[in-house]
Amino acid sequence: MNLRSTLAQWFRSAWPPFVAVLLFLALWESAVRFFAIEAWILPSPSIIAGEAARSADSLRMHTLSTLRLTLIGFAIGSAFGLLVACLLHLVPLLRSALYPLLILSQNVPTIALAPLLMIWFGFGLLPKIIVITLVCFFPVAVSTMDGFAQTDRTMLNYMRMIGAKRGQIFRKLEFPHALPSLFSGLRIAATYSVMGAVIAEWIGAQKGIGYYMILQKSAFRTDRIFAAIVIIVALSLLLFLLVTLIERLVVRGGRRSGNAEGGETT
Amino acid sequence: MSEREKESGRTAAEDRLVGGSPESAASGGTAAGLAADSVRTGAADTPVKLALSGVHKSFGSKRRPLPVIGGVSLEVREGEFVSLVGPSGSGKSTLFHLIGGLLRPDAGEIALDGRSIAGERGHIAYMPQQPALFPWRTIEDNVALDREVNGTPRRETLEEARRWMARAGLSGFEQAYPHTLSGGMQQRAAFVRALLSPHELMCLDEPFSALDAFTRSEMQAWLLDIWEETRRSVLFVTHHIEEALLLSDTIYVLSGRPSAVLRRIEVPFPRPRREEIAESPEFLALRRELTGLMKEEQRKIRSGTFES
Numbered sequence: 001m002n003l004r005s006t007l008a009q010w011f012r013s014a015w016p017p018f019v020a021v022l023l024f025l026a027l028w029e030s031a032v033r034f035f036a037i038e039a040w041i042l043p044s045p046s047i048i049a050g051e052a053a054r055s056a057d058s059l060r061m062h063t064l065s066t067l068r069l070t071l072i073g074f075a076i077g078s079a080f081g082l083l084v085a086c087l088l089h090l091v092p093l094l095r096s097a098l099y100p101l102l103i104l105s106q107n108v109p110t111i112a113l114a115p116l117l118m119i120w121f122g123f124g125l126l127p128k129i130i131v132i133t134l135v136c137f138f139p140v141a142v143s144t145m146d147g148f149a150q151t152d153r154t155m156l157n158y159m160r161m162i163g164a165k166r167g168q169i170f171r172k173l174e175f176p177h178a179l180p181s182l183f184s185g186l187r188i189a190a191t192y193s194v195m196g197a198v199i200a201e202w203i204g205a206q207k208g209i210g211y212y213m214i215l216q217k218s219a220f221r222t223d224r225i226f227a228a229i230v231i232i233v234a235l236s237l238l239l240f241l242l243v244t245l246i247e248r249l250v251v252r253g254g255r256r257s258g259n260a261e262g263g264e265t266t
Numbered sequence: 267m268s269e270r271e272k273e274s275g276r277t278a279a280e281d282r283l284v285g286g287s288p289e290s291a292a293s294g295g296t297a298a299g300l301a302a303d304s305v306r307t308g309a310a311d312t313p314v315k316l317a318l319s320g321v322h323k324s325f326g327s328k329r330r331p332l333p334v335i336g337g338v339s340l341e342v343r344e345g346e347f348v349s350l351v352g353p354s355g356s357g358k359s360t361l362f363h364l365i366g367g368l369l370r371p372d373a374g375e376i377a378l379d380g381r382s383i384a385g386e387r388g389h390i391a392y393m394p395q396q397p398a399l400f401p402w403r404t405i406e407d408n409v410a411l412d413r414e415v416n417g418t419p420r421r422e423t424l425e426e427a428r429r430w431m432a433r434a435g436l437s438g439f440e441q442a443y444p445h446t447l448s449g450g451m452q453q454r455a456a457f458v459r460a461l462l463s464p465h466e467l468m469c470l471d472e473p474f475s476a477l478d479a480f481t482r483s484e485m486q487a488w489l490l491d492i493w494e495e496t497r498r499s500v501l502f503v504t505h506h507i508e509e510a511l512l513l514s515d516t517i518y519v520l521s522g523r524p525s526a527v528l529r530r531i532e533v534p535f536p537r538p539r540r541e542e543i544a545e546s547p548e549f550l551a552l553r554r555e556l557t558g559l560m561k562e563e564q565r566k567i568r569s570g571t572f573e574s
Contacts, residue, residue, distance in 0.1 A: 158398040161366040163388020164415045176402045253401040253443040
């Protein structure tokens with residue numbers, strides 16, 4: 001009953017964008033045909049789909065390679081971001097020293113560091129993981145710290161009044177309270193990590209979707225580039241959904257970051 | 267541990283009831299006759315739980331201090347229900363923060379069981395104005411929180427927690443999350459949480475002020491019932507005079523800022539009490555007296571702000 005209504009609700013909200021995408025694809029297809037646009041400039045969706053099916057094997061190999069890289073980088077970057085957030089929160093002096101620098105450092109485009117990292121660390125896995133780590137680190141660290149800072153005053157006051165120790169306040173109140181913020185940071189990091197992986201592969205790799213794109217660009221295989229883009233979008237969505245799923249399992253009490261309003265009032 | 271405490275709290279309170287109340291009721295039939303000293307002797311044999319003497323606290327800078335608490339002395343005896351009433355802005359919350367150890371008094375002494383606890387945390391049970399239940403914990407996990415913080419594993423608390431939740435009309439909501447409960451139910455859960463605390467003294471900070479009038483009077487009756495059963499030492503802050511009269515053994519009336527004790531009143535009604543006492547002439551007389559005091563204070567505050 002509950003599942004059914006959830007599905008019905010999901011269907012109600014999902015069909016308009018779905019139809020919009022279908023219409024867009026149809027428009028694209030007919031425009032390409034009507035204006036007789038050459039395939040190396042803009043291939044039609046049907047050509048892209050056909051080509052994707054034909055080179056499925058090599059696409060799968062490259063996709064898995066990128067996925068592996070993305071997941072490793074995402075895990076390390078997020079863990080690092082969470083660790084730094086906790087550390088800066090628990091040591092106020094460290095926070096006042098480093099937080100402004102952290103914000104400033106975001107003006108350095110991480111992607112631009114990639115060539116430098118290649119020079120320092122070669123073309124192996126390490127420099128790529130560093131790029132993704134840098135890209136994931138910031139949104140996780142900052143939104144988690146925001147979550148800590150927004151800890152409910154009345155709950156904090158309560159914990160102090162009953163004599164809770166610093167560690168208890170952190171474990172029992174601040175950390176669980178910041179979970180929705182952590183997850184909204186993780187969601188952003190998930191999308192960034194795919195982008196980071198692709199760009200790292202552009203700069204130097206022997207396989208992966210980014211490498212594949214560079215290869216196809218030289219051959220003017222626009223259709224294959226489009227196939228790669230579709231895969232990148234799919235990967236991003238996959239990671240995004242994965243994070244959302246984990247959030248559903250971890251965050252309790254009707255206060256997920258999606259519907260944060262529900263928790264407060266009755 | 268707390269079971270034993272409760273037991274001793276009850277007997278102490280009963281002693282006091284037998285020894286004290288009838289006398290005081292006889293000595294001061296009218297509100298005017300209930301001035302502090304005449305009645306204080308009645309309860310003298312019960313040990314003092316919490317004693318504040320000459321507590322001062324100022325905020326603001328050294329050069330321009332803003333005195334908030336200006337020499338408050340009061341005491342809560344074991345098993346006694348004491349209320350603090352005062353105009354809004356009379357520093358009642360600051361007083362609680364001092365007792366809870368979040369703040370240190372500039373001068374004066376705060377003692378629990380005869381030992382100074384000024385600036386020390388972790389000696390009291392507390393119920394805040396907002397229920398402050400943790401939204402990610404189920405009600406039973408919330409109720410067990412105080413014990414948990416004080417070192418008792420959740421599992422060992424659950425049985426007792428469930429028993430008290432049943433008394434609070436929360437049966438069937440053990441696994442529910444706070445946002446699914448009404449305001450009154452949330453406050454009852456917050457009260458049970460404080461009740462389960464291993465610390466005997468309970469500090470309740472305007473616990474019903476956010477509730478609607480009907481829920482509020484329901485909660486008062488419920489609290490009266492539970493308290494008369496457990497007889498914990500309670501310090502209760504309110505600005506609701508009838509509430510204070512209905513629940514308390516002793517009422518301290520605080521002045522506006524910087525607050526000091528204007529008047530100490532022993533409430534003469536015998537226990538167990540019923541809400542009907544609110545219609546007795548004695549009750550009405552006390553209420554009139556207290557309302558007069560409060561209005562006077564409120565007026566002073568207002569004229570004070572105009573002056574400055």
